[in-house]
Amino acid sequence: MAENRTLLQVKELKKYFFIGDSLFKKNRQYLTAVDDVTFDIKKGETFGLVGESGCGKSTLGRCIIKLYEPTGGNIIFDGNDITNISEKEMMRYRKRIQMIFQDPYASLNTRMTVSEIIGEGIDTHNLTKGKERQERIHKLLKIVGLKHEHASRYPHEFSGGQRQRIGIARALAVEPDLVICDEPISALDVSIQAQVVNMLEDLQDNMGLTYLFIAHDLSMVKHISDRIGVMYLGKLMEICESKELYKNPIHPYTQALLSSIPIPDPRLNKVSKRIILHGDVKSPINPPEGCRFHSRCRFCEKICTEVTPKLIEVETNHFVACHLVK
Template identity: 80%
Template structure:
């Protein structure tokens, strides 16, 4: 791999879902625009945080990157190779390098399989280990994620939510990937468990040289784990910059509103904190009109915002914003 070349490049990625009107002919009635013209990159060894409100397209973007969804347009460049439209057979060699941790630890594990079978499935598919070597690898993975050897023979229903997520993480790591898409891996867990899982992910990254796309809506947690952060709204990328810079100097009005909603532990400071309350209606992602997606809720909206879609521009070094207001 060339020096300074990103491990993952996403170029103008689009993912639309066709909406059927129903009836005898099942005619198409429109497109739901889940991801629309998104561009960013992730460097090897870094964590790229992806934040935004529920329904903004974060998870769809993550699933499109690992090709669980076939993109409607744009390009996915992994380690210099365009994998956007390669066949499922060709994609197999990239499945080993690209893995995903799912949001719901209850729905993402097959209840009919033992932990050993769940974690070992990828090992078997990619012919990495067999026999006792495979079993030893499974035991090693379980220990790595904070579980025990004897857990291998149990079923998912015998574990708590936090333990199930650890099993999901062990499954993702089983094929020794380079990049892991973490799709809100802590949102379904108790607060006391969330920090444990995030700390474990950071330790695994240091020990295994992993690269993360960390999708979440918990802004304080994203700041803790991410090197750079991208902010999405209704399928569009609104702002991208380094983590500390985003929290120090948010430029997009939507980012400013998001950050103002973060609770501050100090009751006095929290009371003094001026929260930005968004007014107006959220635009429908079904065949959205031209212009800025955030225009209907922006307190600084101008005529051009409703007519012209702003491009994601570098307004300061390594700080990209899609807003007509920011010069």
């Protein structure tokens, strides 16, 4: 259950990647991955972040944990601005902010045993040693549904679902406050996805964890999230409570996104109205003026092509970035 205390604040965060050189500074090209993103996460809350592939979700998560240095804006964690602190200072916060990566095959070192993978964070932060260290690793394996004999094995000996459980145990080893889940189920079989999500929910209840849950599976995000933010081409389009978003989507992009969710009943699915988006996603190297979504929006007006809309509260705790919403 979320508390009133804000654990994480992201203010006007930007991340641009330099992709080409030029004799003239003004002609240098940058990929705009994240652009002026603002939101907060309460202690004990799960904040879902959704959007099409390439919209900047994972880059945003990596900026928060400082795997990428932000180009601009501020990251405030538990009341402290960590945006420009040194790597040495950041070590204190790395214990409190951990990440579960998308690909369970690429995120684990194939030359290390499970015990070494999970114990690496314990050793880095000098949390415990010897017998206590091994007992802690065995306890973590049990928590994520694995056995203590798995500690001596290597990643290639496990299935994708088991590997992701190892990644979760690694993240939990240092007892973090915030866990950034970067599409943790997208590489898993459907039969395994629900198991992993249910486990994450149980861990949250038992350990008081706070999640930033990044995904593009809208039905799963609805299930696990308290609030949801919708991203498009580096910008946040809409933020509100999970139930409210699915009941009353306001931004045209959110409406189109939710209309694409398959309905389990074949008859209802056949007659359900799908919103088809025409045109291609614009390049983040040269994003369009005005609203990022205007080239695909069926309600586009002149102002949408000229002025970037601000994220404003249109209903209680329901924020939308759209000129056509009053």
